[in-house]
Amino acid sequence: MATFESLDDSIQASIREKQRSKAARKLKLNEQAKGVGAPASVGHPPRDDLGLDQFPTSISQDDYFDACPAGLFSDPSLIASEVSVDTIFDLMAQGAEIGKLCH
Numbered sequence: 670m671a672t673f674e675s676l677d678d679s680i681q682a683s684i685r686e687k688q689r690s691k692a693a694r695k696l697k698l699n700e701q702a703k704g705v706g707a708p709a710s711v712g713h714p715p716r717d718d719l720g721l722d723q724f725p726t727s728i729s730q731d732d733y734f735d736a737c738p739a740g741l742f743s744d745p746s747l748i749a750s751e752v753s754v755d756t757i758f759d760l761m762a763q764g765a766e767i768g769k770l771c772h
Contacts, residue, residue: 733749
C-alpha cells in the first residue's frame, strides 16, 4: 500500500480538499445542532418545498391508533413509529391477515 507522501501532488491536494470539505460539513452540522448559523441542507429539500408543512413531523401513540376508522386496528405492542408502519405494510404485502372486524 502506498503512503500518502508517495502519491502524486494532485491526488494529495484532492484528498486534502475532501478532508477540508468533510470537516467544514461536520462543523456546520455541529453548529446547527447547537442552534448556531443558518440551517444547512443535508441532501434533503426543505419540507415546505415538498408541501409537507401541513403534516406534523411526529404524532402521539393515541393519534397513531386513532387514525384507523372507528378504531378497527389497535395493537398496543406496536409503538407509534415508522418501523411499526413498515411492519404492517410488509405483512399486508405478504398477504397476512392484519386484523378482523369484530362486532
